[in-house]
Amino acid sequence: MENFIISLVLLAPLSILISHTVISKFVTFSKKIYFIIPFFLYLLVGILIVSKFHFLGNVSFEYLQLFSFDLSIEFIFNSNNCLMSLLVLIISLCVIAYSFKYVDHESIDRYFRYIFFLSLFISSMILFSLSNDLLSSFIFWELLGLCSFFLIAFYNMDGEANDSSIIAFWITRLGDLFFLLALVIIGFKYGTLNIDLINNSYFQNSIASNFSNTLPMSLIFIGVLTKCAQYPFTIWLPRAMKGPTPISALIHSATMVVAGVFLLFKFEVIIIELNSLKKFIMYFGAFTALLTSIYAFYQDDLKKILAYSTLSHIGLMLIPFGLNSGTISYFHLYSHSFFKSMLFLLAGYIILISGKSKLSELKGYVALNRPIGIILIIGCLSLVGIYPLTGSFSKEYIYYLAFQESTEIFIILILSLIFTVLYSSRLLISLIDKRGSDSMKSSKDSYYYLIPLFFLAILSLLGPMTQDLFFDVLNKEGLNISNIFLLTIQFSIFLIFILYYIYKEKIKVLTDPLFAFTKSFIEIEHIFKNTYKFFFISLGNFISWFDRNIIDGIINIIPFSILKLSKSLQSLQNGLARTYAFRIISYLIVSLIILGMVYGI
Amino acid sequence: MNILLILLLPIISIISISLLRKNIFLVKYLPISINVFSLLLVLGFIMNEQLLINNSFDSLNINLYTLIEAFDINMSFEITRMSILLLTLAHLTILTAFFSTIKISERLLELNILISLISIGIYGLIISNNLFVFFLFYEIAAIPIFLMISNWGYNLKREISGPFKKILNSLEVGSKKYASYKITIYLFIASILIFFGLAMIAVNIGSFEISTISKNLDNPILMSPIVFLMLIMGFGCHSALWPFHTWAPDGHGSAPTAGSIIFAGVLMKIGLIGFIKIIIPLMPNMVAEYRELIIILASINVLYGALTAMRQDDLKYMAAYASLSHIGYIFIALMTSNSTGINGGLIQIVSHGLIICLLFFCVGSIHKLKGTRSIKELNSMLDNSPILSYFFIFTAFASIGFPLTSGFIAEFLIINGIHEFSYNSAYMLLLLFVPITGIFFTTIYMFRAVKNCCLRFNENAKSTTDFSRHEVVICLVLVTVIVTIGIFPSLIQDLLGNSYERLVLR
Numbered sequence A: 001m002e003n004f005i006i007s008l009v010l011l012a013p014l015s016i017l018i019s020h021t022v023i024s025k026f027v028t029f030s031k032k033i034y035f036i037i038p039f040f041l042y043l044l045v046g047i048l049i050v051s052k053f054h055f056l057g058n059v060s061f062e063y064l065q066l067f068s069f070d071l072s073i074e075f076i077f078n079s080n081n082c083l084m085s086l087l088v089l090i091i092s093l094c095v096i097a098y099s100f101k102y103v104d105h106e107s108i109d110r111y112f113r114y115i116f117f118l119s120l121f122i123s124s125m126i127l128f129s130l131s132n133d134l135l136s137s138f139i140f141w142e143l144l145g146l147c148s149f150f151l152i153a154f155y156n157m158d159g160e161a162n163d164s165s166i167i168a169f170w171i172t173r174l175g176d177l178f179f180l181l182a183l184v185i186i187g188f189k190y191g192t193l194n195i196d197l198i199n200n201s202y203f204q205n206s207i208a209s210n211f212s213n214t215l216p217m218s219l220i221f222i223g224v225l226t227k228c229a230q231y232p233f234t235i236w237l238p239r240a241m242k243g244p245t246p247i248s249a250l251i252h253s254a255t256m257v258v259a260g261v262f263l264l265f266k267f268e269v270i271i272i273e274l275n276s277l278k279k280f281i282m283y284f285g286a287f288t289a290l291l292t293s294i295y296a297f298y299q300d301d302l303k304k305i306l307a308y309s310t311l312s313h314i315g316l317m318l319i320p321f322g323l324n325s326g327t328i329s330y331f332h333l334y335s336h337s338f339f340k341s342m343l344f345l346l347a348g349y350i351i352l353i354s355g356k357s358k359l360s361e362l363k364g365y366v367a368l369n370r371p372i373g374i375i376l377i378i379g380c381l382s383l384v385g386i387y388p389l390t391g392s393f394s395k396e397y398i399y400y401l402a403f404q405e406s407t408e409i410f411i412i413l414i415l416s417l418i419f420t421v422l423y424s425s426r427l428l429i430s431l432i433d434k435r436g437s438d439s440m441k442s443s444k445d446s447y448y449y450l451i452p453l454f455f456l457a458i459l460s461l462l463g464p465m466t467q468d469l470f471f472d473v474l475n476k477e478g479l480n481i482s483n484i485f486l487l488t489i490q491f492s493i494f495l496i497f498i499l500y501y502i503y504k505e506k507i508k509v510l511t512d513p514l515f516a517f518t519k520s521f522i523e524i525e526h527i528f529k530n531t532y533k534f535f536f537i538s539l540g541n542f543i544s545w546f547d548r549n550i551i552d553g554i555i556n557i558i559p560f561s562i563l564k565l566s567k568s569l570q571s572l573q574n575g576l577a578r579t580y581a582f583r584i585i586s587y588l589i590v591s592l593i594i595l596g597m598v599y600g601i
Numbered sequence B: 001m002n003i004l005l006i007l008l009l010p011i012i013s014i015i016s017i018s019l020l021r022k023n024i025f026l027v028k029y030l031p032i033s034i035n036v037f038s039l040l041l042v043l044g045f046i047m048n049e050q051l052l053i054n055n056s057f058d059s060l061n062i063n064l065y066t067l068i069e070a071f072d073i074n075m076s077f078e079i080t081r082m083s084i085l086l087l088t089l090a091h092l093t094i095l096t097a098f099f100s101t102i103k104i105s106e107r108l109l110e111l112n113i114l115i116s117l118i119s120i121g122i123y124g125l126i127i128s129n130n131l132f133v134f135f136l137f138y139e140i141a142a143i144p145i146f147l148m149i150s151n152w153g154y155n156l157k158r159e160i161s162g163p164f165k166k167i168l169n170s171l172e173v174g175s176k177k178y179a180s181y182k183i184t185i186y187l188f189i190a191s192i193l194i195f196f197g198l199a200m201i202a203v204n205i206g207s208f209e210i211s212t213i214s215k216n217l218d219n220p221i222l223m224s225p226i227v228f229l230m231l232i233m234g235f236g237c238h239s240a241l242w243p244f245h246t247w248a249p250d251g252h253g254s255a256p257t258a259g260s261i262i263f264a265g266v267l268m269k270i271g272l273i274g275f276i277k278i279i280i281p282l283m284p285n286m287v288a289e290y291r292e293l294i295i296i297l298a299s300i301n302v303l304y305g306a307l308t309a310m311r312q313d314d315l316k317y318m319a320a321y322a323s324l325s326h327i328g329y330i331f332i333a334l335m336t337s338n339s340t341g342i343n344g345g346l347i348q349i350v351s352h353g354l355i356i357c358l359l360f361f362c363v364g365s366i367h368k369l370k371g372t373r374s375i376k377e378l379n380s381m382l383d384n385s386p387i388l389s390y391f392f393i394f395t396a397f398a399s400i401g402f403p404l405t406s407g408f409i410a411e412f413l414i415i416n417g418i419h420e421f422s423y424n425s426a427y428m429l430l431l432l433f434v435p436i437t438g439i440f441f442t443t444i445y446m447f448r449a450v451k452n453c454c455l456r457f458n459e460n461a462k463s464t465t466d467f468s469r470h471e472v473v474i475c476l477v478l479v480t481v482i483v484t485i486g487i488f489p490s491l492i493q494d495l496l497g498n499s500y501e502r503l504v505l506r
Helices: A002-024 A033-051 A079-102 A108-130 A134-152 A159-190 A196-204 A212-225 A236-242 A245-253 A256-266 A275-297 A303-321 A326-354 A371-384 A390-405 A407-431 A446-461 A463-469 A471-476 A485-501 A504-510 A512-522 A525-573 A577-599 B002-019 B024-048 B082-102 B108-126 B131-152 B165-170 B176-205 B225-238 B247-255 B259-281 B284-289 B289-312 B317-338 B339-370 B385-401 B406-421 B427-455 B469-489 B489-497 B497-505
Strands: A057-065 A070-076 B060-068 B073-080
Touching: A002 A057, A002 A108, A033 A079, A033 A108, A033 A485, A033 B165, A057 A504, A057 B427, A057 B489, A070 A108, A070 A134, A070 A236, A070 B489, A079 A108, A079 A245, A079 A326, A079 A446, A079 A512, A079 B082, A079 B284, A108 A134, A108 A245, A108 A256, A134 A159, A134 A212, A134 A236, A134 A245, A134 A256, A134 A577, A159 A196, A159 A245, A159 A256, A159 B247, A159 B427, A196 B497, A212 A275, A236 A245, A236 A371, A245 A256, A245 A303, A245 A326, A245 A485, A256 A303, A256 A326, A275 A303, A275 B002, A275 B073, A275 B247, A303 A326, A303 A371, A326 A371, A326 A390, A326 A463, A326 A471, A371 A390, A371 A446, A390 A446, A390 A463, A390 A485, A407 A485, A407 B073, A407 B165, A446 B002, A446 B073, A463 A471, A485 A504, A504 A512, A504 B073, A504 B317, A512 B339, A525 B165, A525 B289, B002 B060, B002 B108, B024 B082, B024 B108, B060 B131, B073 B082, B073 B131, B073 B489, B082 B108, B082 B165, B082 B339, B082 B469, B108 B131, B131 B176, B131 B247, B131 B259, B176 B225, B176 B259, B176 B406, B225 B259, B225 B284, B247 B259, B247 B317, B259 B284, B259 B385, B284 B289, B289 B317, B289 B427, B317 B339, B317 B406, B317 B427, B339 B406, B339 B489, B385 B406, B385 B427, B385 B469, B406 B427
Parallel strands: none
Antiparallel strands: A057 A070, B060 B073
16 A cells, blocks of 8 residues: 555656656647646545555665665655645645646646646655655655756746756755765664664664764754755745745745755654754744744735745744754644645735736735635734634744743744734735725636635634644643733734734834844845855866866976977978088088097097 | 677677668668667676676686787686676767767768777777786777867867966867877877886786786785876876876867767776776775875865866866766775775766766757857757757756766765765865765756756747757667666666675775
């Protein structure tokens, strides 16, 4: 059964590839089939996982026989992994359904490129969630980067999209190499790359957290930082918004960027033992959460606001690791995905219909009494964490945990919350038209877009049920939020919302210096650019100049000097009878003199 | 015994195409089919001896006849697991080179004859077990290269500045004449060094047979630094070890596509074969002594090649420096002297050969189809010629060691080997950053090229020609091999078996 599921997952991208390259040469078929096949395959996978949930075990394949240790690839169907893959499947199915119309007008080549890399992405994300060893995690982790590269550059007519995709790829690749280094070190140290075995042998062997344990985990963490676009690698994610919106919804909000958090969650038991590293993770997360939520408040582009909001939420997900509770970060990952991908798809719909993407141009565009308005409200409220929407529970847990364990983190979180509320209310208030006018007529195709949106909206409403999924674990850790705390948070959210509604301009003026401060931190793209320019370009220029002119010059001295020598010898044979006669006479005289001197005449 | 037919088959092909010169179709496809047959012979050997299952096969020695009795010069061959692997690679390279000539119309016959000649040299070199025979086949391979560049090559422009401006200008750098003379003289000097080195060893021991020499490892001539440095320089020139690499970019750049493929795919491997067959097994003490030197030079190769490739405008020059950089990993891997690293190095030889073949084939096709190789001028390939671009992008991914390609297996094993090698000393751990940085630099220059050539869009680009069928076929063959090694690395590891044991320094 496990093998069957995995082969189904692999079949989806393969079927598209084969039907595009081979079958389409012989049989003509509608290009819509490219969407239909993977959709049903993934649906089948989802159904199989749900129905056989308790009967699935693990499956492993031999990959490489290394001399010092065995490397095999293992997929394990435990509850965490299955839940993650179901999450990926649900959002993917929505995105596939949404994309069905979204890329309909593209040429067949681009159409193929879109769906092939989309399904390759989905498959590798599912297998990444199911994998139980670092090697296959690394393989699929890299494949995620590959798909992201192609999909960001989907609109390659736009030069900026190309730049963004290349920057995203370079940065994530840099992190991947640190991950690879961690793989090597862990493999040598533990003799295996199997995550369960590593976790077990860590507890059997180690007494205290020392350098040799912290090093590989820190290297993995650097990989996670780049893939999750945490500070200081924040720059690639907002730029990645140049890609198609469904891609942003799937890859750059719900799945790939949070894959790193899931990877850390798999190593939870080790990480919470490593004191310095876990503090490090926590502060990185908190710092990013605060900066990006402030920065999001000042963005004008609809997708950019959501991108920075995603960054801030990923920062939130990293915090619980420092507070000894990886489960809560997984919980937040889970609940964040639904409403964030919904908001992205919604933004894509609005941009598609209106043709504008700036918030200032879209003022009052969404009518309150239309389905789209309701979805927008659900999304925004879930974003700030209004009880009992999906977004609220996990967030409350994080706040509560910070409140109990660490004051400074709690203060940062509260600041971040304030700005989260501010940007969400800005989004809501600018977009919604209170009078309920019909500025946005739903066009003919809109049902293709609206059905997935509704589906995700329903999932965003099912907050308590999401909590039930994690209830056992959370109960085990003894986390019970007091009602007073809950009420305070909810009350302050409402308070900020109302304050913003009344004193819109004043708040903006008041927080301006803070914005300038944040800006100097967030807009560090020039640092990367200058590093590239001064290090890579200048050094590359110098070395290639050095190679072509100095080293090659030195090497060429040999043939040059031989040529020169031959030229100077050539002048002896200039073909003039006068010179020859002169030489003969002078040689004669010289030899006569020598002879005379020798024999003493 | 059957396996020695591979040395005869190219001769048959040369004779038959020279006789049937009127029939263009045969001139094009007969060498290809004979090469495929020869490849099948090699694969048949793998099947016949059950190399993938049977661990007991070590080597097969064949002594054909004696050439000169005095110095024990015999036409003797040794077929090991490693040479079978290298033979497979050489066959694929030669096959790619033949495919790249199909579209050439002028003097195709002569070009194919030259390629066949080179193939004899390469095959013989790989399986020879006698230093004299080694050198003989080596010369057979080296001579046709001059004719190839000077007849079918390209003239390039090269800007010169700096203190050696006068020298370089007087030599007409960039022209195909310059490149052909340079590569010939360069490699000739290298072969003189190799010849003297080998001759000194053979005369002192009294035998040219590698198997006899390896029984006398404590002979003082094998401890002589002069001989060692001569061999290192000679073989280093061939595999473009820094600073003896400057023939590579000019040679690759000016050569026709078939030439570039052969240079990068097998000619640069001659030096490595020399290391594997001669230097490391015969002079282990000297290698152990000079290990740091080779590691430092190889690390310079990795980083220097990558940094130089970053600023090249000509795709062929970029590929040449890329292959320079990738050769560096192999040297580092061979010097780590542990099973993991050496296996990684051996796999990297194959992987680099395949990937660089594909890269040069793509670049050659780009040049043919678009009329330029300049990264600045190329654009919109992904929209106009998608198949070509997908293969090109695949090559970029393979050369950065992307998982599921052979490059990943090789680099993963090499990094593992380096870690194992340098585990005990803290400063040697810095060595780990050489391959890592190298891969990152590779990512930067490869994807700079991909972005500019494939992604960058220009509405005015009208040329929509794409790969034709036979180009797709050969690319698919290479891609299949690369991906198969990437997905089932145990295949190549079973084939290699315990051949690393000869290369471990004790």
